Amino acid sequence: MFEEVDASVVCKQLGLSRFGPTIKPHYLLSTYNGPSDVLMDSVECSGSEQRLIDCDNRNSTNIPCDHGEDVAVSCLQRRCVEHDIRLANGSAFEGRVEMCLEEVWTTICLESWNILNSRVLCRQLGYRSEGANTPANIPGPISMPIYSKQFHCSGHERRLFDCEKSGPSPPLCNHNHDLTIQCNSTRLCIEGEVRLAGANSSSGRVEVCVNEEWGTVCGDGWGNTEARFVCRQLGFSRFGEFIAYRHTQAHV
Numbered sequence: 001m002f003e004e005v006d007a008s009v010v011c012k013q014l015g016l017s018r019f020g021p022t023i024k025p026h027y028l029l030s031t032y033n034g035p036s037d038v039l040m041d042s043v044e045c046s047g048s049e050q051r052l053i054d055c056d057n058r059n060s061t062n063i064p065c066d067h068g069e070d071v072a073v074s075c076l077q078r079r080c081v082e083h084d085i086r087l088a089n090g091s092a093f094e095g096r097v098e099m100c101l102e103e104v105w106t107t108i109c110l111e112s113w114n115i116l117n118s119r120v121l122c123r124q125l126g127y128r129s130e131g132a133n134t135p136a137n138i139p140g141p142i143s144m145p146i147y148s149k150q151f152h153c154s155g156h157e158r159r160l161f162d163c164e165k166s167g168p169s170p171p172l173c174n175h176n177h178d179l180t181i182q183c184n185s186t187r188l189c190i191e192g193e194v195r196l197a198g199a200n201s202s203s204g205r206v207e208v209c210v211n212e213e214w215g216t217v218c219g220d221g222w223g224n225t226e227a228r229f230v231c232r233q234l235g236f237s238r239f240g241e242f243i244a245y246r247h248t249q250a251h252v
Helices: 004-013 115-124 224-233
Strands: 017-024 040-044 056-059 072-076 085-088 094-101 104-108 150-152 164-166 180-182 194-200 203-210 213-216
Touching (some): 004 017
Antiparallel strands (some): 040 056, 094 180, 150 164, 194 203, 203 213
């Protein structure tokens, strides 16, 4: 019997939230016009699988089911990307710090926070690391969990979650002690970010952010495989194509 734990694997494989999937009767969908064969039956997932095909199942072309027994699933949109950082109730460079953990936004405890942590956090947000500070608490309605560990950054990490961590949280950790940050307002590129320049929104010269600066990519050894990786990172179809120009060979 197909259950919600099985549906959660389907949603996770599709890049959607694994929380809150529901199973819908097939008859609620539009008239069936898909493949003729039923290829999986008796699916049993633990929930840890990355793909539905990895779950225990009976897989053949002679399964005794018809399309009246097809499974239909409704998924939630992914709520946030793991370890992403955002600022709330402030401005583009100042606000309450919120971090994504297991697809849920959390606040961070101010206790034991230091300037090295602030520099790493501002750099992750795409601002200069110099001049970061922690202003007074920024008010706002809070109904989210608090991250329970302390960060110990060296100052060279590219992302806050790459820093060493220890726990549990200090006793003063509550929403009156949520971390707020003010970064240098000078905007930089984010390490590893890519963009296309010189053509249109879906094609152009590849530029990559390294050490807080934009630069181009040498075309030596570049091909469709690399182009498709860039397209996927930019949120386009992974089926991109390498375009070679006489003067510039770093395009997709």
